[in-house]
Amino acid sequence: MARLKGASVAEPRGPLRPDVPRRRMWSREVGWFVAIGGVSTVGQALLYWGLRLWWPPAVANLVSLLVLTVLNTEANRRLTFRHAATKPARAHLGAGALFLLGYLVTSGAVLWFRHERPGASPAAETAVLAATSVAVTVVRFAVLRLAVFRGPERRRD
Numbered sequence: 001m002a003r004l005k006g007a008s009v010a011e012p013r014g015p016l017r018p019d020v021p022r023r024r025m026w027s028r029e030v031g032w033f034v035a036i037g038g039v040s041t042v043g044q045a046l047l048y049w050g051l052r053l054w055w056p057p058a059v060a061n062l063v064s065l066l067v068l069t070v071l072n073t074e075a076n077r078r079l080t081f082r083h084a085a086t087k088p089a090r091a092h093l094g095a096g097a098l099f100l101l102g103y104l105v106t107s108g109a110v111l112w113f114r115h116e117r118p119g120a121s122p123a124a125e126t127a128v129l130a131a132t133s134v135a136v137t138v139v140r141f142a143v144l145r146l147a148v149f150r151g152p153e154r155r156r157d
Helices: 019-051 055-078 088-116 123-150
Strands: none
Touching: 019 055, 019 123, 055 088, 055 123, 088 123
């Protein structure tokens, strides 16, 4: 079909290009998730490091991860996945299952590190914990996005 001179050549939106809003939403979600995850990782590392002065690694990790998971989930529910019609209870229950996976993986990494380097400092343990947390976070985003805050009930503002 021929175009009229001076006609707009903007790309179509809506039903003809459904990927445009979805791509923009994914970009926004990933951006918020990375920002919240970065703050949460730093917060958990600092809390772990402080708790490690009094408690063994597994207990310090449990408490620091529990506190930060609750805060992280609420921040992600309100900011990252704000267009999802997921109720808070569902979001926190879904995050609870992910909490268990995260705890097992991060504790396993720290305990393995302590086994390999028995004289390592709490700062070195914290670095291992933070690095492992980043890996767990990638899985966490995928599960939250695809299962907890999933498609059909998503609303658009």
